[in-house]
Amino acid sequence: MSVWLLPENIADMLPREAREIERLRETFLKLTKSHGCEMVKPPMIEYVDSLLTGTGNDLDLRTFKIVDQSSGKMLGFRADMTPQIARIDAHILNREGISRLSYAGSLLHARPLHPVASRQPYVAGVELFGSTSSASDIEVLNLALECLKAFGLKDIHLDIGHVFVVKAIVERDPNCEKVMPKILYALKHKDRSALEELSGVIEDSTIDALRKIMRMFGGIEVLDEIEKEFSDYPLILQTIEQLKWIADRCIADKLSFDFSDVHGYQYLTGITFGVTIPQRYQAVLRGGRYDSIGAKFGRNRPAVGFTLYLREIAQVLPTKRPYAVMAPWDDGDKALNEAIRKLREEDRIVVQILPEDRIESLEESFRLDEELIKEDGEWKVVRRYTK
Numbered sequence: 001m002s003v004w005l006l007p008e009n010i011a012d013m014l015p016r017e018a019r020e021i022e023r024l025r026e027t028f029l030k031l032t033k034s035h036g037c038e039m040v041k042p043p044m045i046e047y048v049d050s051l052l053t054g055t056g057n058d059l060d061l062r063t064f065k066i067v068d069q070s071s072g073k074m075l076g077f078r079a080d081m082t083p084q085i086a087r088i089d090a091h092i093l094n095r096e097g098i099s100r101l102s103y104a105g106s107l108l109h110a111r112p113l114h115p116v117a118s119r120q121p122y123v124a125g126v127e128l129f130g131s132t133s134s135a136s137d138i139e140v141l142n143l144a145l146e147c148l149k150a151f152g153l154k155d156i157h158l159d160i161g162h163v164f165v166v167k168a169i170v171e172r173d174p175n176c177e178k179v180m181p182k183i184l185y186a187l188k189h190k191d192r193s194a195l196e197e198l199s200g201v202i203e204d205s206t207i208d209a210l211r212k213i214m215r216m217f218g219g220i221e222v223l224d225e226i227e228k229e230f231s232d233y234p235l236i237l238q239t240i241e242q243l244k245w246i247a248d249r250c251i252a253d254k255l256s257f258d259f260s261d262v263h264g265y266q267y268l269t270g271i272t273f274g275v276t277i278p279q280r281y282q283a284v285l286r287g288g289r290y291d292s293i294g295a296k297f298g299r300n301r302p303a304v305g306f307t308l309y310l311r312e313i314a315q316v317l318p319t320k321r322p323y324a325v326m327a328p329w330d331d332g333d334k335a336l337n338e339a340i341r342k343l344r345e346e347d348r349i350v351v352q353i354l355p356e357d358r359i360e361s362l363e364e365s366f367r368l369d370e371e372l373i374k375e376d377g378e379w380k381v382v383r384r385y386t387k
């Protein structure tokens with residue numbers, strides 16, 4: 001085996017990708033800071049027990065685990081930052097009232113999210129703790145969408161779900177509890193036969209109601225249809241009303257609803273949302289409400305948040321080479337060096353050309369439209385190419 005080979009689904013971030021990721025990260029940090037979010041940086045590695053507190057099997061299977069040589073305890077690499085941020089809110093900050101925390105960094109996945117996904121996703125997100133209100137849901141949801149818009153994504157299609165719709169149905173049938181993973185599998189894959197196989201285990205009326213939920217997805221009109229169909233389920237009516245309120249205020253270009261798929265990890269307990277770009281397997285945005293992790297950490301803190309998958313976003317944005325000014329190299333020319341310093345101070349990129357530089361290679365990375373030349377004894381930036 002060649003020594004420079006990397007493991008499957010692990011790749012370097014080369015200049016184009018690294019540049020795009022940094023641009024997205026900067027845009028994200030600036031925008032979320034302006035909304036009052038404070039950044040935190042949890043560690044890459046933690047005890048598995050705390051890393052997986054309140055989460056489900058899905059995250060467990062995705063977590064790389066190793067034994068800590070100094071304590072003998074099991075450590076895990078973070079496969080998701082949301083539970084870490086919940087731990088920080090619950091135990092380290094210990095604040096009253098609301099906290100808005102932002103984060104950005106790499107994750108490690110033992111199994112990729114889909115066959116061609118990187119096992120080292122780069123994510124950025126926000127988690128808001130301390131409010132159960134729909135106002136906090138819409139604040140977080142619209143901030144996520146604003147980030148996508150600021151990145152340059154167009155025609156953003158948001159998918160909304162809510163855990164309470166299925167919950168209201170299965171709560172009426174005590175037999176559901178023991179086959180919940182099967183029910184969730186059937187719903188997630190819209191697999192009618194997997195649902196029908198549960199006949200005899202759960203009530204036929206439950207199967208019928210779940211089958212309806214599986215079929216009822218689409219635009220905003222779905223909310224009215226569900227309201228009519230499930231008029232004797234107070235929890236569903238209340239949830240739909242709340243979602244209509246959110247839909248009225250949501251800044252997505254297109255909205256759709258699907259209550260059979262809970263987009264994301266199993267800790268979600270309320271509204272769920274996601275944005276998937278057509279032809280991409282994986283969501284570029286996932287989020288929702290998760291009110292129970294805090295309680296499992298010993299402090300009952302309601303929470304809602306979102307995670308952006310920056311590598312997937314960078315892949316769909318057009319590549320833009322940055323502009324750069326070409327300049328000669330002359331150690332002794334004070335005026336030249338001063339002119340270069342000034343340009344760099346103005347955030348311009350200036351590349352001083354060394355004898356070994358190849359302009360064709362440089363042009364793969366930069367748009368070298370301008371150069372610094374001496375005219376009438378003064379260093380000036382002029383266009384390199386005349387149209």
Ligand SMILES: N[C@@H](Cc1c[nH]c[nH+]1)C(=O)O
Pocket residue numbers: 080081082125126127264265286287288289290304305306307
């Ligand atoms: N961290 C979750 C999304 C999320 C953030 N907050 C709540 N949910 C994910 O990556 O799927």
